[in-house]
Amino acid sequence: MKNYPENYPENYPLHSSERERHRLKMQAQALIPLSERMLSGAGIAHGAQVLELGCGSGEMTLLLAAAVGPTGRVVAMDSDPAQIEAATAKIADAGFSNVSFVLADMNNFVSEQIFDAIVGRYFLLYIADPEAALARMVRWIKPGGALAFLEMDFYRGVRSSIWPPVAAETNSAIEFIADVMLDAGINPHMAVRLPSMLAHYGTVHAETAAPLQFGASSIELPLEAVRSVIPMARKLGRSDAYRYDVDALIAAELQGRDHRTVTMPPLSVAAWVHTN
Numbered sequence: 298m299k300n301y302p303e304n305y306p307e308n309y310p311l312h313s314s315e316r317e318r319h320r321l322k323m324q325a326q327a328l329i330p331l332s333e334r335m336l337s338g339a340g341i342a343h344g345a346q347v348l349e350l351g352c353g354s355g356e357m358t359l360l361l362a363a364a365v366g367p368t369g370r371v372v373a374m375d376s377d378p379a380q381i382e383a384a385t386a387k388i389a390d391a392g393f394s395n396v397s398f399v400l401a402d403m404n405n406f407v408s409e410q411i412f413d414a415i416v417g418r419y420f421l422l423y424i425a426d427p428e429a430a431l432a433r434m435v436r437w438i439k440p441g442g443a444l445a446f447l448e449m450d451f452y453r454g455v456r457s458s459i460w461p462p463v464a465a466e467t468n469s470a471i472e473f474i475a476d477v478m479l480d481a482g483i484n485p486h487m488a489v490r491l492p493s494m495l496a497h498y499g500t501v502h503a504e505t506a507a508p509l510q511f512g513a514s515s516i517e518l519p520l521e522a523v524r525s526v527i528p529m530a531r532k533l534g535r536s537d538a539y540r541y542d543v544d545a546l547i548a549a550e551l552q553g554r555d556h557r558t559v560t561m562p563p564l565s566v567a568a569w570v571h572t573n
């Protein structure tokens with residue numbers, strides 16, 4: 298039996314599973330350039346002490362561990378014990394010994410340690426009051442330290458799209474991801490809100506991107522997200538919670554596709570600030 302932290306966030310809409318970790322890995326590949334620009338813009342270099350919030354299965358943690366090098370340190374935090382377990386193994390397999398992990402919920406997490414930077418990727422959108430969270434975490438960085446976040450927007454019209462076009466049922470399954478997220482109370486405008494939230498702490502640098510994925514298998518990225526939100530859809534009692542057969546959709550969409558398939562994800566913004 299695993300010890301779940303008190304107040305484990307109940308609204309987190311992506312079910313923790315091996316498939317979800319596979320999806321996070323696919324997603325992370327395309328995000329490497331934007332993530333690395335954010336880390337270097339935020340001044341995260343060898344020797345830095347960094348706190349990562351919502352590390353998930355450790356994809357961003359890998360980039361951080363490489364950026365801070367053997368003389369730096371990363372403390373990576375997440376509220377999901379299965380993700381922490383997977384991230385711990387991933388970091389060890391990659392040969393890094395400069396990362397420690399903390400199982401905690403941001404809603405009641407307090408850091409005793411002071412860092413050079415705090416980083417999160419696809420994290421603040423899941424926090425009910427991100428402004429209050431930033432106001433709390435800014436106390437855990439030293440003066441001139443950095444806050445750096447990469448977040449997404451998924452309101453209607455800014456959702457994944459695929460070329461050549463997918464079947465109507467696949468499109469509706471992709472719409473379903475965002476509908477479930479909205480229903481779970483997840484913030485659909487975090488990317489566009491982020492620079493303005495960070496402006497409270499200093500001069501903001503921001504970049505936007507929707508990094509394309511190529512090849513037939515890129516259709517798995519949104520369709521695996523459909524799979525990951527189904528348990529939340531069931532919990533919410535949605536009438537469409539049993540509608541989608543993800544394996545059947547993937548098999549049907551793979552038919553006839555080749556390397557010319559392009560999957561465009563929702564829009565992301567990376568923004569960072571050095572505190573005054």
Ligand SMILES: C[S@@+](CC[C@H](N)C(=O)[O-])C[C@H]1O[C@@H](n2cnc3c(N)ncnc32)[C@H](O)[C@@H]1O
Nearest residue numbers: 306351352353356375376377402403418419423
């Ligand atoms: C979409 S995943 C992103 C993981 C990773 N940052 C990446 O880019 O691959 C979001 C992560 O935030 C974590 N999370 C959500 N709400 C949280 C909270 N209140 N406290 C701590 N972690 C949380 C989830 O468990 C999940 O692992």
